[in-house]
Amino acid sequence: MINFLKLLRFELDRFFKLYVVLIVVTIVSQLAGLVIISKLYMRRAREEIVVNQNSMESFLETYGQFSLANLTHSLWFVGPIALCIVSLLIYVFFIWYRDWFGKNTFIYRLLMLPTERLNVYLAKAMTIFTMVLGLVSLQIVLIYLEMNLVRLLVPRDFRLDLPIQGVIHSFDYFYILIPNSFIGFLISYGTGLMALFVLFTAILIERSYRLKGVFIGGLYVTASFLVFISPLLLSEIFLPRFFYPTEMILLEVFAGLIVMAGAIWLGHYLLNKKIRV
Amino acid sequence: MIEVREITKRFGRKEVLKGVSFTAEKGEITCLIGVNGVGKTTIMNAIMNLTPIQSGEILIDGQKINKRSYEKIMFIPDAITMLPQMTIQQAMQFMDDFYESWNEKRAKELLDFFKLEEGNKISNLSKGNTAKINLLLGLALDVDYLLMDEPFSGIDIFSREQIADVFTSHLVEDRGVIITTHEISDIEHLIDKAVILNDGTVVKSFYTEEMREKEGKSVIDVLREVHLQ
Numbered sequence: 001m002i003n004f005l006k007l008l009r010f011e012l013d014r015f016f017k018l019y020v021v022l023i024v025v026t027i028v029s030q031l032a033g034l035v036i037i038s039k040l041y042m043r044r045a046r047e048e049i050v051v052n053q054n055s056m057e058s059f060l061e062t063y064g065q066f067s068l069a070n071l072t073h074s075l076w077f078v079g080p081i082a083l084c085i086v087s088l089l090i091y092v093f094f095i096w097y098r099d100w101f102g103k104n105t106f107i108y109r110l111l112m113l114p115t116e117r118l119n120v121y122l123a124k125a126m127t128i129f130t131m132v133l134g135l136v137s138l139q140i141v142l143i144y145l146e147m148n149l150v151r152l153l154v155p156r157d158f159r160l161d162l163p164i165q166g167v168i169h170s171f172d173y174f175y176i177l178i179p180n181s182f183i184g185f186l187i188s189y190g191t192g193l194m195a196l197f198v199l200f201t202a203i204l205i206e207r208s209y210r211l212k213g214v215f216i217g218g219l220y221v222t223a224s225f226l227v228f229i230s231p232l233l234l235s236e237i238f239l240p241r242f243f244y245p246t247e248m249i250l251l252e253v254f255a256g257l258i259v260m261a262g263a264i265w266l267g268h269y270l271l272n273k274k275i276r277v
Numbered sequence: 278m279i280e281v282r283e284i285t286k287r288f289g290r291k292e293v294l295k296g297v298s299f300t301a302e303k304g305e306i307t308c309l310i311g312v313n314g315v316g317k318t319t320i321m322n323a324i325m326n327l328t329p330i331q332s333g334e335i336l337i338d339g340q341k342i343n344k345r346s347y348e349k350i351m352f353i354p355d356a357i358t359m360l361p362q363m364t365i366q367q368a369m370q371f372m373d374d375f376y377e378s379w380n381e382k383r384a385k386e387l388l389d390f391f392k393l394e395e396g397n398k399i400s401n402l403s404k405g406n407t408a409k410i411n412l413l414l415g416l417a418l419d420v421d422y423l424l425m426d427e428p429f430s431g432i433d434i435f436s437r438e439q440i441a442d443v444f445t446s447h448l449v450e451d452r453g454v455i456i457t458t459h460e461i462s463d464i465e466h467l468i469d470k471a472v473i474l475n476d477g478t479v480v481k482s483f484y485t486e487e488m489r490e491k492e493g494k495s496v497i498d499v500l501r502e503v504h505l506q
Contacts, residue, residue, distance in 0.1 A: 006375065010371075014360075102360070103361045104356060104357050104358055104359060104360065104361050104399070105354070105356060105358060106358060106360055107358075108327065108352070108354055109358040109359065111325075111326075111327055112325060112327070112347050112351070113347060113375050114344055114345060114347040114376060114377070115344055115375070116344055117344075272326075273329060274329050275328075276327070276328045276329070277322060277328065
């Protein structure tokens, strides 16, 4: 356990600089975006009401009230989130491949540590997972900040104060990242973690069998996906309307756990028996 | 004792090792000699479980390699296996964090011996100094066996001399060492046992001293004979 924690800290340290960049870009972009968008909105309001002599009601009818949804639909908000998602997706691969292809082949060292090799696998997975949770937490804090900032920037009459759930639901896919229930959280992050383990194991298949491994890894990912959606396939194709929704969720959780356990077991086996430096 | 028994290894269709067997004892320096591509590094990797073998068996003091074995045996590859952005001090700290067998006192002693500064970044070191740090990170572990892959390859003459001095010092004494080389002349005087590899098999294995005394041949003489056959 202690070695796992040491490895986790070590892996977190290795990603730290890039992570700080992602955090700074997200904060700056979203806050600057909010200031710019709200200023533009208020300038337009001034033009319509003061210069064009339109009433406030007709302005609000045409342009609507300003809310955080104006921000969440803009590139200022979506851009850094997309950047973080893409960076972390790339990092899923980079976290392994850099140890083989870096200037100094660090994988020798990692595989020769007097600890279970599975700890290396789990520490790398937990690094990605921690980073994701960190960025999502940052986003929640940022939304609170933005909710307060918008009150300073836009007068009450022009403003629609959305509750945090409203803000989250104003952005199409945000509810996946920030679910509104514990079950939702388990489903989103459980599925994410499972996908991460499957990808890690596919990478290890490639690292063990090289070119042949690309093909086998592809097959493995496909097979894992099919096992994961097997309850859905079963209920759609063979037994329509046979299961209650709660039963379906339980079956899905079970299928997900099988895929996750299979990925970890296979990763453990490959690291001990098949891996090549 | 490290026992390598009848190991075979294929890369695709190419059979690199065709039943290699040899032993390496504690307190002896065993040298694997062969031209480039003969499979010396593959044997080292196989001993450390860094590459799978198709058949055969490798035992370290009678046991198959497991996580605890890495406190007992260490491999020093031909390139340093620490992150280039680390300083020497950070690399030493990393070793200290993970290995119970890390001997800080010996590490400092080696640092002095090689005249290196702890604060230097690994990526800024010359090739010779990088090789020395690589060696230091292995030698400063209180392990029974050390595997070294071409420790003299591509480094300047003064660094070679310094590294060669290590072999005759207390830093290596009593340990079992397996060293590979394709340039035997550099280390002939240091080794106890030679294992000559050719075409994926061990063609000859002998004690150098015994060979000199009984047959009056140096390692190079024996190598010449083997290659002329």
